[in-house]
Amino acid sequence: MNRRISIITAAYAPLSDYFAETIASVQAQELPAGWELEWLVQEDGEIPTLAARVADIECVNYASNDAHTGIAATRNLALTRATGDIVQVLDHDDVLLPGALLRLLPIFDDSSVHWVVGQADDYLPDGSRRTYESALPYGKVMAGVVNNWAIEHGGNWPIHCAGLLMRTQLVRAFGGWGGTPVDDDIVMFSALSECVDGYNAPDTTWLYRIHDRQTHKSAQWRERSSDGRRIALQRVQALRTVGLRATGDLTIGAPREPMQVGRAAKDDADGRAWWKS
Numbered sequence: 001m002n003r004r005i006s007i008i009t010a011a012y013a014p015l016s017d018y019f020a021e022t023i024a025s026v027q028a029q030e031l032p033a034g035w036e037l038e039w040l041v042q043e044d045g046e047i048p049t050l051a052a053r054v055a056d057i058e059c060v061n062y063a064s065n066d067a068h069t070g071i072a073a074t075r076n077l078a079l080t081r082a083t084g085d086i087v088q089v090l091d092h093d094d095v096l097l098p099g100a101l102l103r104l105l106p107i108f109d110d111s112s113v114h115w116v117v118g119q120a121d122d123y124l125p126d127g128s129r130r131t132y133e134s135a136l137p138y139g140k141v142m143a144g145v146v147n148n149w150a151i152e153h154g155g156n157w158p159i160h161c162a163g164l165l166m167r168t169q170l171v172r173a174f175g176g177w178g179g180t181p182v183d184d185d186i187v188m189f190s191a192l193s194e195c196v197d198g199y200n201a202p203d204t205t206w207l208y209r210i211h212d213r214q215t216h217k218s219a220q221w222r223e224r225s226s227d228g229r230r231i232a233l234q235r236v237q238a239l240r241t242v243g244l245r246a247t248g249d250l251t252i253g254a255p256r257e258p259m260q261v262g263r264a265a266k267d268d269a270d271g272r273a274w275w276k277s
Contacts, residue, residue, distance in 0.1 A: 003253065005031075005105060006084030006168065007039045010074035011092040013049045018093040018209055020053075025096040027057065032105050041092075042078035044069055072184035076176040079168075085253030088165045089185065093209045095123060100205035104165055107199050111251050113140070115166040115189075115198035117159055118205030125211055131204070134158075138202040143245070146193045147236045155229035159193070161185035163206045168254040170196060170246065183228025190232035194239045195246040 007026060011019065026039055041062045043050050048064035055062070061081060065074060079087065086108060090096060100118060107116045121129040135149065135158035149158045162185065170192055178187025 002034055002036045003086075003105075004036050004038060004084035004256075005086045005088060005101065005165070006082035006254075007037065007088045007090050008075055008078045008082065009039065009041050009090050009092050010071050010078065011041055011043045011050050012045055012074075013043065013047075014045070016050060016092060018211070019050070021095055022090065022092050023054065023057070026059075026090070028098055029096060030099060030102045032102055035101075035105055037101070038082075038084060040078040040081055042074045042081075044071070044074040070181065072177040072179055072181075075184070079171065079176050081258070082168055083254055083256045083258075084168055085251075086165050087168045087171055089162055090206075091162055093211065094162060095207040095209065097205050097207065100203075103203050104201055104205060107201065108165075108167070108251075110199075112197055113199045114170055114196035114246075114250055115164055115193065116201060117164050117198070118201045118203050120160050120163050120206050120208045121204055123207035123209040129207065134200060134202075136200050138200050141193075141198045141200050143197050144194055144240075146198075147190055147233075150190070150229075151233065151236070155226075155233050157186055157189070157232075159189070159200070160208065161189050162208060164189065166192065167250060169252055170250060172254075173246070178228075178231065180224075180228050180231055182224040183232065186232045187228060187235065191235045191239060194236050195244060196250060 009022070029037065031037060037059045039057070039060045041050070041054050041060055043064040045068050046066065048066065051062050051064070054060040063077070063081065065077060086105065104116050104118055107113055119134060121131050123129060136146070146157065146159055150156060171188065174188055174191045176188060177184040180187055
């Protein structure tokens with residue numbers, strides 16, 4: 001059976017001006033032998049309008065929230081539908097460069113690597129690109145190293161979480177994206193990277209689009225950013241205090257069939273007695 005990558009994109013129609021380029025970049029991806037792709041597009045907002053834009057793309061599995069729930073909940077709803085061994089975050093205004101998955105997925109052949117990230121250039125409004133030197137050395141990144149750097153640099157992380165590839169079952173084990181109004185990805189990744197090793201690839205594999213309507217430029221994001229990063233640091237501190245480490249076979253992929261869920265017994269008149277039957 002082929003291995004599978006699940007790309008998770010939280011989309012929002014009022015901010016979807018650049019979605020067409022994101023779509024084209026996913027369609028242009030080549031995969032290593034033995035891999036297949038599913039793209040989980042989860043649309044936030046009370047009035048979804050993006051389904052038609054991805055309807056004819058074979059690898060897309062689209063769903064809408066039919067409510068405005070925010071980016072963390074939207075990503076987690078997409079995660080419930082993921083059947084891939086690996087999940088990748090891809091925002092609906094960013095771009096995967098040609099060959100990105102072809103270069104990054106084989107790194108997971110090393111069973112001791114549980115997250116991978118490629119380098120990102122800023123994608124500027126005039127179409128030009130701005131490069132950055134990686135804050136961490138390239139290659140294997142041992143558990144806890146990313147968080148040590150963040151602690152030493154005022155709660156700023158040296159890994160760009162908007163481009164992460166991670167083992168799906170580990171993302172689920174660490175609670176998915178944090179239920180916070182901001183920095184939900186850092187809240188999750190701080191815990192995951194504290195307990196497992198990853199890999200910082202030297203290849204530039206994606207473009208992080210810079211524009212005036214980016215979510216992190218909103219007033220709420222600016223006001224709450226310190227809260228999100230503080231929560232992430234508290235998670236790291238808690239994990240170190242209790243000494244948690246991920247063990248077992250961490251390479252087991254996600255089940256290919258959806259988890260079956262029964263009725264919500266608490267909503268029934270006799271809901272409190274459901275366990276007696």
